[in-house]
Amino acid sequence: MANGPLMTKPILYCNRESGHSYKVALALTLMGVAFEQRAVDLNLPRERRPQDLRRVSLFGEVPVLVEEGGLAVCQSNAILDHLARRHGKLDGATAAARTRVREWLSWEANRIAMSLPHLRFSRRFTPAGDALETYWTARMEADFDCLDLALRDGAFLVGDAPTIADVSCCGYLFWADQAGVDLASWPALGAWLDRLRSLPGWQAPYDLLIPSPPIVAGTRT
Numbered sequence: 001m002a003n004g005p006l007m008t009k010p011i012l013y014c015n016r017e018s019g020h021s022y023k024v025a026l027a028l029t030l031m032g033v034a035f036e037q038r039a040v041d042l043n044l045p046r047e048r049r050p051q052d053l054r055r056v057s058l059f060g061e062v063p064v065l066v067e068e069g070g071l072a073v074c075q076s077n078a079i080l081d082h083l084a085r086r087h088g089k090l091d092g093a094t095a096a097a098r099t100r101v102r103e104w105l106s107w108e109a110n111r112i113a114m115s116l117p118h119l120r121f122s123r124r125f126t127p128a129g130d131a132l133e134t135y136w137t138a139r140m141e142a143d144f145d146c147l148d149l150a151l152r153d154g155a156f157l158v159g160d161a162p163t164i165a166d167v168s169c170c171g172y173l174f175w176a177d178q179a180g181v182d183l184a185s186w187p188a189l190g191a192w193l194d195r196l197r198s199l200p201g202w203q204a205p206y207d208l209l210i211p212s213p214p215i216v217a218g219t220r221t
């Protein structure tokens, strides 16, 4: 357990520069679930991170969500799936839609999560070199094409209401400018981000996540 039997709110281990942390914080907020944040210093090697984090984090990464009863869940999209099922919110309206939602979660983990976050990290914190940036840019543009196409026919990725699929795929997109990316070439994607921004309770990443020790140049995540 992260905090013994007195825990009254879930605890989110997170970092303010982590879009994966933001996805979970945003889902909790949109679901109306109160939670506590514990900022993790990502500059520290994993073995020097706080013991309470190491105890609950299977892979030594953020985010990790520790529920009131002590259940610890890591991996942002697994946490989103857990929250949607636990609270019955931000999920598809039918069994088929819930399956489609999880298709998007798997797609995000292999596509968006492997392009834009790395490009942003390289341009904002620790440069990874031209070859990698070119590779990530090409992948990211293909990913944005895919999202844009999917969003031309609907307000959200699955059905006509927001789901954890939208939360997962949008997580890093509010930081596109930090990767030096202009979203004007993907108008349906841009309109979708505006719709998400206007959801009751929506907050931008730096407003939602508590301060963390700043990432120092040279840190790699």
Ligand SMILES: N[C@@H](CCC(=O)N[C@@H](CS)C(=O)NCC(=O)O)C(=O)O
Binding pocket: 015, 017, 018, 019, 020, 021, 042, 046, 060, 061, 062, 063, 074, 075, 076, 077, 220, 221
């Ligand atoms: N697949 C993971 C990725 C998590 C991840 O990359 N977390 C980064 C921060 S965004 C991290 O904790 N890095 C610390 C490290 O690698 O030492 C998820 O979806 O949660």
